[in-house]
Amino acid sequence: MPLSGKIALVTGASRGIGAATAIELAKRGAHVVITARTQGGLEETDDAIRKSGGTATLLPLDLAQGDKLEHIGPTLYERFGRLDILVANAGSLGVLSPVQDIQPDDWTEALAVNVTANWRLIRSTARLLLAAEAGRAVFVTSRIVLHPTAYWGTYGATKAALHHLIQCWAGETATSTLRINLADPGPVATALRRGGFPGEDQSKLPHPTDIAPGIADMCGPAETRHGELVRVSPIPL
Numbered sequence: 188m189p190l191s192g193k194i195a196l197v198t199g200a201s202r203g204i205g206a207a208t209a210i211e212l213a214k215r216g217a218h219v220v221i222t223a224r225t226q227g228g229l230e231e232t233d234d235a236i237r238k239s240g241g242t243a244t245l246l247p248l249d250l251a252q253g254d255k256l257e258h259i260g261p262t263l264y265e266r267f268g269r270l271d272i273l274v275a276n277a278g279s280l281g282v283l284s285p286v287q288d289i290q291p292d293d294w295t296e297a298l299a300v301n302v303t304a305n306w307r308l309i310r311s312t313a314r315l316l317l318a319a320e321a322g323r324a325v326f327v328t329s330r331i332v333l334h335p336t337a338y339w340g341t342y343g344a345t346k347a348a349l350h351h352l353i354q355c356w357a358g359e360t361a362t363s364t365l366r367i368n369l370a371d372p373g374p375v376a377t378a379l380r381r382g383g384f385p386g387e388d389q390s391k392l393p394h395p396t397d398i399a400p401g402i403a404d405m406c407g408p409a410e411t412r413h414g415e416l417v418r419v420s421p422i423p424l
């Protein structure tokens with residue numbers, strides 16, 4: 188149980204990659220604080236965690252309501268006295284559209300979830316992660332930032348902003364014991380992927396459970412990488 192005694196916060200844990208990662212972290216011994224908007228999805232993740240012998244705390248939350256995120260770090264400190272692992276996985280595809288037709292509400296929502304929420308989470312949890320013996324932060328992103336793609340401007344621009352922010356934070360914390368990385372899951376059979384590729388046969392894609400072990404490895408005490416974009420997919424580049 189390499190993560191025994193550790194507290195992990197996982198965003199976007201109501202389904203998909205976040206749910207699978209929360210279950211994997213709990214299997215490795217961490218107590219997992221799981222967050223998303225959908226209470227029913229969080230309960231399903233919690234059920235799976237309990238079935239595998241782990242424990243979780245549910246924290247229903249809309250990441251687009253940025254100022255509420257300021258309370259997360261202090262609340263975790265009050266409840267657990269620590270935070271060892273942050274998996275910032277929640278993401279929004281926005282709406283695929285020519286750049287000139289992107290609607291303000293769609294832009295604002297994707298920016299709020301993919302960028303602003305992660306900055307707020309860092310503000311709120313950095314002191315706890317830096318105080319942990321082997322603090323780990325993983326931000327789930329997409330390789331699209333290296334390959335700008337027509338109609339994917341909202342998603343790509345927000346993930347590119349996330350990359351920049353995280354690599355700056357990694358530079359600022361290089362001499363600490365905190366290891367901060369970006370995880371690239373490649374294509375995965377999830378609701379978000381279906382939004383971008385509605386006609387695709389998802390049975391041929393990796394499942395979230397194929398991705399979760401790689402992300403959980405990035406949260407382990409043995410992780411030495413820092414500020415890197417790490418491919419966590421069975422599909423080679």
Ligand SMILES: NC(=O)c1ccc[n+]([C@@H]2O[C@H](COP(=O)([O-])OP(=O)(O)OC[C@H]3O[C@@H](n4cnc5c(N)ncnc54)[C@H](OP(=O)(O)O)[C@@H]3O)[C@@H](O)[C@H]2O)c1
Pocket residue numbers: 198199200201202203204205222223224225226228248249250251276277278279300327328329330371372373374375376377378379380
């Ligand atoms: N699937 C892929 O092929 C792929 C490829 C590259 C990168 N990624 C990245 O992987 C991450 C996970 O996505 P996924 O594929 O697992 O998608 P998913 O199954 O659709 O899950 C997205 C998660 O984000 C949460 N979320 C979205 N908006 C939120 C909000 N406003 N407040 C709180 N939580 C919110 C959702 O929870 P609620 O709806 O319950 O709030 C859900 O738990 C994302 O960052 C995505 O960009 C995915």
